[in-house]
Amino acid sequence: xxxxxxxxxxxxxxxxxxAVRMTSKGRTSHVGSVLSCADILATLYGxxxxxxxxxxxxxxxxxxxxxxxxxxxxxxxTLAELGFFPIERLEEHCQNGSVLCGHIAAHGVPGVEFSTGxxxxxxxxxxxxxxxxxxxxxxxRTFVLLSDGELDEGSNWEAILFAAxxxxxxxxxxxxxxxxxxxxxxxxxLGLEPLAEKFRAFGWTVRECDGHDHAAIEVAMQSSSESxxxxxxxxxxxxxxxxxxxHSVLWHYRSPQGEELAAAIAELEAAGHA
Amino acid sequence: MRDAFVSELTALAERDPSIMLVxxxxxxxxxxxxAKRFPxxxxxxxxxxxxxxxxxxxxxxxxxxxxxxxxxxxxTLRCLEQIRNDICYHGLPVTVVSVGGGFAYGxxxxxxxxxxxxxxxxxxxxxRVMAPSDPAEARACTRFSGSAEGPxxxxxxxxxxxxxxxxxxxxxxxxxxxxVAGPESADTVLIGSCGALDLALxxxxxxxxxxxxxxxxxxPFIMPFDRARVMQFASNSSLVVTVEEHSESxxxxxxxxxVIAASASRRAQHLAFGIPPVPQHYVGDQHFMRVQVxxxxxxxxxxxxxxxxxxxxxx
Numbered sequence: 096x097x098x099x100x101x102x103x104x105x106x107x108x109x110x111x112x113x114a115v116r117m118t119s120k121g122r123t124s125h126v127g128s129v130l131s132c133a134d135i136l137a138t139l140y141g142x143x144x145x146x147x148x149x150x151x152x153x154x155x156x157x158x159x160x161x162x163x164x165x166x167x168x169x170x171x172x173t174l175a176e177l178g179f180f181p182i183e184r185l186e187e188h189c190q191n192g193s194v195l196c197g198h199i200a201a202h203g204v205p206g207v208e209f210s211t212g213x214x215x216x217x218x219x220x221x222x223x224x225x226x227x228x229x230x231x232x233x234x235x236r237t238f239v240l241l242s243d244g245e246l247d248e249g250s251n252w253e254a255i256l257f258a259a260x261x262x263x264x265x266x267x268x269x270x271x272x273x274x275x276x277x278x279x280x281x282x283x284x285l286g287l288e289p290l291a292e293k294f295r296a297f298g299w300t301v302r303e304c305d306g307h308d309h310a311a312i313e314v315a316m317q318s319s320s321e322s323x324x325x326x327x328x329x330x331x332x333x334x335x336x337x338x339x340x341x342h343s344v345l346w347h348y349r350s351p352q353g354e355e356l357a358a359a360i361a362e363l364e365a366a367g368h369a
Numbered sequence: 370m371r372d373a374f375v376s377e378l379t380a381l382a383e384r385d386p387s388i389m390l391v392x393x394x395x396x397x398x399x400x401x402x403x404a405k406r407f408p409x410x411x412x413x414x415x416x417x418x419x420x421x422x423x424x425x426x427x428x429x430x431x432x433x434x435x436x437x438x439x440x441x442x443x444x445t446l447r448c449l450e451q452i453r454n455d456i457c458y459h460g461l462p463v464t465v466v467s468v469g470g471g472f473a474y475g476x477x478x479x480x481x482x483x484x485x486x487x488x489x490x491x492x493x494x495x496x497r498v499m500a501p502s503d504p505a506e507a508r509a510c511t512r513f514s515g516s517a518e519g520p521x522x523x524x525x526x527x528x529x530x531x532x533x534x535x536x537x538x539x540x541x542x543x544x545x546x547x548x549v550a551g552p553e554s555a556d557t558v559l560i561g562s563c564g565a566l567d568l569a570l571x572x573x574x575x576x577x578x579x580x581x582x583x584x585x586x587x588x589p590f591i592m593p594f595d596r597a598r599v600m601q602f603a604s605n606s607s608l609v610v611t612v613e614e615h616s617e618s619x620x621x622x623x624x625x626x627x628v629i630a631a632s633a634s635r636r637a638q639h640l641a642f643g644i645p646p647v648p649q650h651y652v653g654d655q656h657f658m659r660v661q662v663x664x665x666x667x668x669x670x671x672x673x674x675x676x677x678x679x680x681x682x683x684x
Binding site (some may be wrong): 218224256 | 409412414415417419420422423424425426427428429430431432433450451454455458459
């Protein structure tokens with residue numbers, strides 16, 4: 096069942112537009128992180144996952160955990176576009192008294208499965224959900240989106256061992272591999288390479304793709320014929336879609352204001368009409 | 370307490386298939402029967418407590434009622450943030466169980482002395498904290514958390530604790546203290562928790578021999594705490610003595626002090642016995658470690674009688 100009437104390209108463009116507006120109005124960080132994973136979110140919700148906007152807790156749904164919770168604005172935007180809650184609510188993001196927290200929160204936000212914000216939490220929880228679903232014979236899948244910097248957290252590697260050991264074929268991790276973390280590049284901080292080989296050595300099926308190519312992401316996220324978890328390494332560009340934000344650590348933190356905001360919106364709108 | 374917990378959990382698992390026991394690779398010989406009997410309700414997460422706590426949250430989100438199990442500080446401090454963010458924030462029915470509270474693993478050293486767990490767990494929003502003192506209380510707390518809403522912490526001793534209640538399973542109500550010995554109210558009230566009710570009972574025996582009659586209460590709940598009862602003690606008694614095998618900071622003594630300090634009609638003085646918050650560099654069995662930190666019935670007796678003498682001289 097597909098809830099989304101937009102193509103992944105259209106959905107991704109709207110996520111990006113919402114993201115720059117939300118981070119601007121909320122004066123919050125991480126717009127670059129949202130732009131990085133907008134195509135992944137658009138493909139997940141637009142093509143891959145089965146969800147019901149009118150029944151967010153429907154038991155037959157696929158589950159999604161946003162482990163890189165700092166890019167939660169992207170998930171809020173996705174859910175609003177799918178009709179989980181009114182698009183106008185996005186205006187509340189990071190405002191006083193709002194439950195649309197800067198780091199993703201489930202309380203009071205239909206469609207958000209789990210709250211995160213501290214890195215390294217999503218994969219263990221997703222593994223627990225996938226284990227429970229497997230034990231009760233459910234065909235629902237559990238997706239979890241991780242950042243590359245997040246893989247520094249040891250808790251992930253505990254869960255990576257666990258998921259492979261228990262052959263959690265319903266579990267699909269996605270690494271938003273934009274190669275930039277909090278202060279510098281991943282390579283200059285704690286290098287992850289050879290990343291695919293690491294996951295393979297742990298017993299996961301690994302698929303690499305261009306994280307901005309919707310068809311490639313969709314193919315990579317298909318269930319595996321092998322009985323184990325799948326890790327999609329999505330090669331992405333931080334800040335993708337707004338030229339002056341691309342490949343930049345600055346836009347991990349900076350909130351677009353004034354002319355920057357106008358320029359970002361103009362570029363994203365122009366791309367949408369292209 | 371450990372065997373009482375496992376036997377009660379077995380009874381719960383039999384009745385409720387949603388019950389799940391997740392161990393951090395500990396419980397040799399203790400969990401074997403449970404694992405054999407309920408393979409679908411048992412999981413060894415390996416030596417990986419962060420994952421254990423996170424996956425407990427995931428299991429609970431999918432309708433399971435989870436008990437995570439390990440010893441000393443492993444199921445609490447090692448994965449504190451997972452308990453806070455994943456379990457407490459989402460209000461999930463997960464009971465974190467630690468075996469070996471206080472100095473139960475005294476000879477194993479500082480790493481295995483669980484002496485701040487109650488303070489740390491008690492500081493987490495929404496966390497229920499239970500620290501029973503004997504097998505009957507452990508059984509009752511296990512049964513309670515088997516159907517309670519939201520997260521719980523259950524601090525157990527080890528095994529072979531003295532039976533302090535006449536029944537095998539006492540009746541508990543959330544947040545309530547239990548009257549254990551002496552009159553229900555007296556000028557001197559002793560409250561025991563965190564495995565140290567035995568010391569309170571021993572001290573009251575010594576006090577009786579010295580002509581001091583005291584009431585003894587047990588507080589298996591640290592959160593929520595029996596504020597109403599302590600307010601009564603604060604008004605009606607001269608001395609409230611708390612005894613716990615836990616840091617002086619953040620456990621029973623701190624909770625009591627907070628309530629007594631806030632009591633408008635306060636008459637009582639408060640004397641807190643616990644473990645001083647300094648690292649212990651030596652090892653020894655539970656009794657030895659208690660003696661080293663001054664957690665003995667004789668010391669309680671000496672200080673209470675000294676204070677009674679002071680009060681008597683002023684009257």
